[in-house]
Amino acid sequence: MVTPVHDLGAASVRFVEELGRLARFGANIAAAMLRPPLRIGRFVDELFKLGVLSLIIICLCGIAVGAVIGLQGYNTLIRFGAANSLGAVVGLSLIRELGPVLTALLVTGRAGSATTAEIGTMVVTEQLDGLRMMSVDPVHYVVTPKALAMIAVMPLLSTLFTLFGIFGGYVIGVRIMGLDAGTYMTSLEDAVDFENDVAGSLLKALVFGILVGLIATYRGYTTAPTSAGVAAATTSTVVIASVCILVFDYFITALWGV
Amino acid sequence: MTTDLTSTPRTDSAHLAFRNVCMAFGDRQVFDGLSFSFPPGRISVILGGSGSGKSTALRLIGGLIQPLSGTIIVDGNDITRLSERQMYRVRAKLGMLFQGGALLDWMSVYDNLAFPLRERRQLRGDAIAARVRETLVAVGLDGADDLLPSQLSGGMIKRAALARAIIMRPLILLCDEPFSGLDPISARRIEALLSEINQRFTITVVVVSHDIPSTMRMASQVLVLLPDGAVEGTPAELQAATDPRIASFLNPDLDAAALHEAGRVEALPSRAQTGTTW
Numbered sequence: 447m448v449t450p451v452h453d454l455g456a457a458s459v460r461f462v463e464e465l466g467r468l469a470r471f472g473a474n475i476a477a478a479m480l481r482p483p484l485r486i487g488r489f490v491d492e493l494f495k496l497g498v499l500s501l502i503i504i505c506l507c508g509i510a511v512g513a514v515i516g517l518q519g520y521n522t523l524i525r526f527g528a529a530n531s532l533g534a535v536v537g538l539s540l541i542r543e544l545g546p547v548l549t550a551l552l553v554t555g556r557a558g559s560a561t562t563a564e565i566g567t568m569v570v571t572e573q574l575d576g577l578r579m580m581s582v583d584p585v586h587y588v589v590t591p592k593a594l595a596m597i598a599v600m601p602l603l604s605t606l607f608t609l610f611g612i613f614g615g616y617v618i619g620v621r622i623m624g625l626d627a628g629t630y631m632t633s634l635e636d637a638v639d640f641e642n643d644v645a646g647s648l649l650k651a652l653v654f655g656i657l658v659g660l661i662a663t664y665r666g667y668t669t670a671p672t673s674a675g676v677a678a679a680t681t682s683t684v685v686i687a688s689v690c691i692l693v694f695d696y697f698i699t700a701l702w703g704v
Numbered sequence: 705m706t707t708d709l710t711s712t713p714r715t716d717s718a719h720l721a722f723r724n725v726c727m728a729f730g731d732r733q734v735f736d737g738l739s740f741s742f743p744p745g746r747i748s749v750i751l752g753g754s755g756s757g758k759s760t761a762l763r764l765i766g767g768l769i770q771p772l773s774g775t776i777i778v779d780g781n782d783i784t785r786l787s788e789r790q791m792y793r794v795r796a797k798l799g800m801l802f803q804g805g806a807l808l809d810w811m812s813v814y815d816n817l818a819f820p821l822r823e824r825r826q827l828r829g830d831a832i833a834a835r836v837r838e839t840l841v842a843v844g845l846d847g848a849d850d851l852l853p854s855q856l857s858g859g860m861i862k863r864a865a866l867a868r869a870i871i872m873r874p875l876i877l878l879c880d881e882p883f884s885g886l887d888p889i890s891a892r893r894i895e896a897l898l899s900e901i902n903q904r905f906t907i908t909v910v911v912v913s914h915d916i917p918s919t920m921r922m923a924s925q926v927l928v929l930l931p932d933g934a935v936e937g938t939p940a941e942l943q944a945a946t947d948p949r950i951a952s953f954l955n956p957d958l959d960a961a962a963l964h965e966a967g968r969v970e971a972l973p974s975r976a977q978t979g980t981t982w
Contacts, residue, residue, distance in 0.1 A: 571809070572803070575766075575768050579768070579800040580795070580819070581792040581796050581820075582823050
């Protein structure tokens with residue numbers, strides 16, 4: 447009886463310690479953002495790697511998800527004679543939930559894991575220690591531009607995902623099922639409120655960007671210096687970030703009604 | 705505590721020294737009271753088998769890890785008392801050649817060398833270019849400016865990393881296994897480079913190695929890390945040592961019994977006789 451309780455207590459202590467280290471790491475990143483020199487070049491490089499290289503996957507998935515919602519929505523709404531509301535269903539589903547959540551999950555899988563693997567490999571090959579020996583703070587030079595870029599690209603990619611999703615729903619509803627294009631767009635326009643829906647969607651994407659950026663860089667930075675360590679850190683980034691995205695999505699929705 | 709084979713007492717210049725340093729990783733004790741002074745402007749070699757703590761000693765000097773207790777002096781500073789931010793000022797006096805080179809893999813050789821100069825912002829662009837070219841020529845890598853680390857051979861990586869380590873003209877150069885993974889010709893080239901750098905710039909060089917012949921050729925002072933202690937001395941003193949641990953380490957083809965028979969070892973001394981406490 448004592449052993450399971452002891453194990454549970456030890457696991458809880460480790461969890462709290464890890465949270466503390468993560469918070470301190472986040473504070474170091476925040477402090478590094480304010481400390482000169484500004485790493486503009488590094489930040490732009492990361493924007494390209496995390497953002498531009500994710501464009502194709504985001505656009506394709508956006509269209510596919512929008513098309514599925516359009517198809518499912520049309521088949522359901524037509525039974526109640528409410529097919530004219532397809533634009534609202536597609537738009538609200540994507541803007542409020544699917545856009546930011548699926549974008550964050552996709553970016554976690556593509557860019558978050560790559561970020562962890564890249565920093566982890568730098569740990570294994572002693573490149574971070576090399577920077578320290580040259581009196582360059584690795585958090586300032588390597589980690590902060592990556593975390594900032596992740597925060598910056600998430601709302602942009604989420605917006606793109608949503609727009610392509612609406613386009614996918616439009617193609618299914620209007621071009622294939624024969625809905626009137628004006629009806630689709632009017633229903634969408636009437637249903638979507640900028641302050642509640644669009645701003646809320648951007649807020650979610652921003653929070654997810656912070657989460658993925660922090661988790662991916664932290665797991666990379668604390669990688670055990672072995673190839674197995676890099677693999678484990680990369681896997682844990684995807685798992686932990688995905689769970690956090692879904693949990694935080696619930697809380698943001700519940701607290702802010704987004 | 706370290707066994708000193710030198711007959712005359714040495715003065716502690718406090719240029720670079722371990723004083724009663726204890727270090728452990730979890731339950732595994734690496735150093736228990738290690739004391740050693742590295743002579744300024746000379747080449748010192750830390751010898752030892754795998755897992756004896758050679759690289760740990762270098763990482764302690766660089767402040768990359770902290771000892772459990774004891775003092776580490778780097779150019780007059782006790783670095784065990786310094787914060788990471790304060791340590792950056794001390795590291796400006798250090799250059800380090802990592803075992804795998806640790807070159808930034810997305811940068812060309814030129815940019816890797818120019819990187820620390822650009823970060824310190826003490827030189828202008830043309831002066832940086834001149835310093836990089838001069839250093840590349842010094843290590844025999846002129847013409848490799850535009851190559852990425854992934855396009856270099858093992859020997860070229862070591863030379864590029866050595867060039868980056870000395871480009872800021874450090875007071876102390878730390879080299880972690882500079883000869884490992886190299887063919888004999890490349891290893892001799894690196895050895896010659898280290899000797900030349902030491903003489904030309906009067907840099908204190910600390911080399912971690914398990915290469916006995918190169919150690920005997922280049923070292924002024926040697927620290928041998930053994931499973932049950934550490935022994936220091938000049939190469940000549942070590943080669944003349946009667947301590948079977950040293951004799952068998954320097955000549956691994958001979959086991960202790962053979963050494964005893966051959967008369968190189970008068971008697972197998974106890975731990976107390978060697979003065980080693982760990």
